[in-house]
Amino acid sequence: MFRSVRHMIYDLIEWRSQILSGTLPxxxxxxxxxxxxxxxxxGNRILDLDLVVRDEDGNILDPEQTSTISLFRAHEIASKQxxxxxxxxxxxxxxxxxxxxxxxxxxxxxxxxxxxxxxxCKIGEDAEVLMSLYDPLESKFISENYLVRWSSCGLPKDIDxxxxxxxxxxxxxxxxxxxxxxxxxxxxxxxGRMELRDNNTRKLTSGLRxxxxxxxxxxx
Numbered sequence: 648m649f650r651s652v653r654h655m656i657y658d659l660i661e662w663r664s665q666i667l668s669g670t671l672p673x674x675x676x677x678x679x680x681x682x683x684x685x686x687x688x689x690g691n692r693i694l695d696l697d698l699v700v701r702d703e704d705g706n707i708l709d710p711e712q713t714s715t716i717s718l719f720r721a722h723e724i725a726s727k728q729x730x731x732x733x734x735x736x737x738x739x740x741x742x743x744x745x746x747x748x749x750x751x752x753x754x755x756x757x758x759x760x761x762x763x764x765x766x767x768c769k770i771g772e773d774a775e776v777l778m779s780l781y782d783p784l785e786s787k788f789i790s791e792n793y794l795v796r797w798s799s800c801g802l803p804k805d806i807d808x809x810x811x812x813x814x815x816x817x818x819x820x821x822x823x824x825x826x827x828x829x830x831x832x833x834x835x836x837x838x839g840r841m842e843l844r845d846n847n848t849r850k851l852t853s854g855l856r857x858x859x860x861x862x863x864x865x866x867x
Contacts, residue, residue, distance in 0.1 A: 685732070698725055759831075760814075763812035770859060772838060772840070774837050774859065775856070776795040777835075778795075778831065779793065779831075779834075781829070781863065784826070832861065839857075
């Protein structure tokens, strides 16, 4: 309501400036005055104020010099015009809302927020934790991987990100919501030696990525 009244006041201020400028031709001046009175009557209506009865030129009718029947008919005409304007505004607003809903439905606007608290998995070496969304019926991943590097000490490799391991899977639209199943898959990759029990220094390797484990949670 505040925004509607504010816009109307801005319009009235602009139109008042045009009227006071004295540069408008008579026909444009007459039309502008009608617009001003129509805007005022509309504003009074939505604010539940009294309806001001006017003549064809927008001048307020004097009840002392106007008959009761003339006042009644002028009131009917003014009320009808205001109601038509209200219906027009309502129809425009509904069309705008429908267009917004259609645009919202056609635009990917869903997301999945993930907050990683801890990784409870005894590995003994550094690891990479990869999280992604997977469609089990189509046997394919439908998102990129969220990667967290985990140290052998049981903490993130980037210690500054401790308690701040968050990710958002975006671009999930109506097509994704129509999938029968979506799985949240977590893969763990061990990074280190070929064999954990490899104590032979001549065969000792490091930095090799080996699959270690996988887990998933499905949602229909």
